[in-house]
Amino acid sequence: MSSATGRVVLGRVAERRGKLRGLPGQAGPQLERALVGAHTNLCAAAASQGADAKRQFRSAASEAAETGGCLDAAVLFGALGQSEQDEWRELLRRLWGCLRRLAR
Numbered sequence: 001m002s003s004a005t006g007r008v009v010l011g012r013v014a015e016r017r018g019k020l021r022g023l024p025g026q027a028g029p030q031l032e033r034a035l036v037g038a039h040t041n042l043c044a045a046a047a048s049q050g051a052d053a054k055r056q057f058r059s060a061a062s063e064a065a066e067t068g069g070c071l072d073a074a075v076l077f078g079a080l081g082q083s084e085q086d087e088w089r090e091l092l093r094r095l096w097g098c099l100r101r102l103a104r
């Protein structure tokens with residue numbers, strides 16, 4: 001489930017990439033980097049075992065949490081609307097929760 005959820009959020013970011021580019025403090029590109037980092041760490045963890053897999057899942061969860069902070073900036077500076085924020089926040093919450101469980 002987390003991989004599919006991550007792909008959905010990645011798709012949303014890709015669709016709105018132009019709007020996110022102009023955010024102060026490079027928050028838009030940081031949102032992209034954090035989300036891509038979450039996704040790639042998730043993929044790496046899926047191919048790993050034991051402590052290495054847990055470390056990768058923890059890293060992916062950390063990147064997903066960082067994405068949430070960038071999302072706040074995107075909304076506050078008008079790059080995303082409230083309905084987009086609500087949708088993305090729910091997807092990120094599900095992704096983060098799944099990654100945290102996998103990291104245990």
